[in-house]
Amino acid sequence: MSGQDPQTGELVTERPDQRTDEPALFKVLLLNDDYTTMDFVVMILEEVFHKSPAEAFRIMMKVHHEGRGLCGLYPFEVAETKATTVHELARQYGFPLRASVEPE
Numbered sequence: 066m067s068g069q070d071p072q073t074g075e076l077v078t079e080r081p082d083q084r085t086d087e088p089a090l091f092k093v094l095l096l097n098d099d100y101t102t103m104d105f106v107v108m109i110l111e112e113v114f115h116k117s118p119a120e121a122f123r124i125m126m127k128v129h130h131e132g133r134g135l136c137g138l139y140p141f142e143v144a145e146t147k148a149t150t151v152h153e154l155a156r157q158y159g160f161p162l163r164a165s166v167e168p169e
């Protein structure tokens with residue numbers, strides 16, 4: 066969209082990606098490691114990311130084979146909170162499981 070700046074009369078052009086009212090979304094990814102148990106990762110996907118048992122198992126196996134996998138897309142603060150929850154639960158249970166947050 067474009068129009069005139071009310072103060073200067075200059076023509077201004079809005080960037081299309083700044084026009085939306087939707088919040089920017091961020092990916093939360095789980096990363097593979099050799100020590101976290103498969104059952105613990107499935108539990109995290111069910112409890113933190115609200116996945117069904119079948120979907121949790123599918124994502125866990127994808128991470129196990131490919132190194133990383135998408136758990137969900139969230140506004141920044143929700144994504145950061147989920148990653149922190151993963152790290153806190155993993156630490157409590159003695160696992161090195163890591164999650165990362167990336168722009169969509």
Ligand code: TYC
Pocket residue numbers: 095096097098099100101102103106125126128129162
């Ligand atoms: N690679 C782990 C194992 O063989 C399982 C695992 C899957 C760990 C996904 C982390 O994000 C992960 N026990």
